[in-house]
Amino acid sequence: MSTRTRTAETVVPFEEVMRRFDPVMGLEVHVELNTATKMFCGCATEFGAEPNTQVCPVCLGLPGALPVVNHAAVESAIRIGLALNCEIASWCRFARKNYFYPDMPKNFQTSQYDEPIAFGGYLDVEHDDGAGGTEVFRVGIERAHMEEDTGKSLHVGGSTGRIHGADYSLVDYNRAGIPLIEIVTTPLTGAGERAPEIAKAYVSALRDLLKALGVSDVRMEQGSMRCDANVSLRAKVSDDPASVEQAAVPLGTRTETKNVNSLRSVERAVRYEITRHAAVLDSGSPITQETRHWHEDTGVTTSGRPKSDADDYRYFPEPDLVPVAPTREDVERLRATLPEPPQERRKRLQADWGYSDLEMRDVVNAGALEVIEDTVAAGATPAAARKWWTGELARRANSEGVEVTAMGVTPAHVAELDGLVRDGRLNDSMARQVLEGVLAGEGGPAEVADARGLELVQDDGALEAAVDKVIAAHPDVADKIRDGKVQAAGALIGQVMKEMRGQADAAKARALILERLGVS
């Protein structure tokens, strides 16, 4: 928590901003590689280990310790570069980024400066065009470079800390030295009012790509993928954000919002900064070039640190490491290991699952592609998997403001639920109640169904008795059905379901009613 006062800043409604300004974004994504060891030493990289149990003289920066580059990390970096359509440097070096901050015990971070391993690429990002279709926005990739992650600090205030009257930061260096790839976009122009969505779509597409490459866990909630969003505004001079006239307008001053750590927040943070910039500019003040902190709970950013002399990092080539010079043969060998590009994979899955374009778009927008694939693999029908993940579960996730995969319901749960429905044990409304129970943490679907006593009555005798009773009680409706007004059966089905206290198969009840009345 910041010690500074948080004052609510003025914002201009987004639609109004879009009438007068053109937004420009730059996105920096840091992704931790899933190598077994750190970038420059053999320490393990396991998440959640006890503090300072995965550290050694190299990653603690002890005198005389020498770093050696992790071969697998370099290969992952090259594969990421290739998947992002980048050129791969034939020769590049590491550099020291010097700064004083206790998250790096060495007082510098080993990074790359003007010689990144990969540069000059792009990623095509599909997004909703707002008119029922899909558009492709090409995100320019300026560079992807190798570096190391920093340690984690825990701040202990004087009033709460164990050391009375003192303010301390407690540092765990387990994360210091974990291989990190920083992927930097070019300034993204031409997005117009779609900018916040495109920011989210890009991070989502990048996450899918990195997952398909198998180079990272890409868990935003655990911090293995983090996004910094740069935003600036310039005057709008054309209704077409991609026009030549608009491109000629100089860029405005930007702010950098740090550590935006969920897909939803990427969109919200970009949107918020756009509306805040407009209010500052409208008041006649200049934008301060500064770091902003994103607050997930309140959905606003607050002022961090302005750019200062201390941001002079005095980069210089790392004297303890020799250059990385991948041969063309190495690069081509790694290119041959690239997976099916996510866009092509989507096309293939759509054909396999028999979804319409509209259905597929909803699935992609809900971020449910992976989870549906896993659910189908666990035995559900593609139709049922889609129905649950983009229906009930997506609605619930949306209202609670969490990712659909973060609610405690797994693909195996949904597949099990679908199995219970297909076996005739549950009808649709009962399945919904079972899902409620799973969401409430009452256990797996079968367990919840048992505990809540939810089971379709399989005894046809009971159903037949209920049908006969309802027909006898509604002779007028029965006559209508006999005369061929089959749609009138709906009223009787409702009555039968009521008799059965919901625990019957409605389709079966309908068939039985029609059979009894001689119209089947």
Added chain:
Amino acid sequence: MSALSRDDVAHVAMLARIQLSEAELDRLAGQLDQIVGWVGQVNEVAAADVPPTSHPLPLTNVTRPDEVRPSLAVEQALAAAPMAQEQRFAVPRILDED
């Protein structure tokens, strides 16, 4: 021509968190400027076909396999810390960040 000014030295000293007196600044600015000048002489003898180097050995691609090696025991890791608390390095609180 002076390559390194007194202001440059003061700036670098600030970045390195080294406090220098006015007298030290005067003395060091002169000495450092001389050192930079001497190193700069390399440029005079380096021909266009000699690329800059950051390493004395003509090596590339020195890597290690991605295999876990034992880390230090926590007591060893924290032994050099001026202060430790909750198995972590305790440092003065950093004021300019969240």
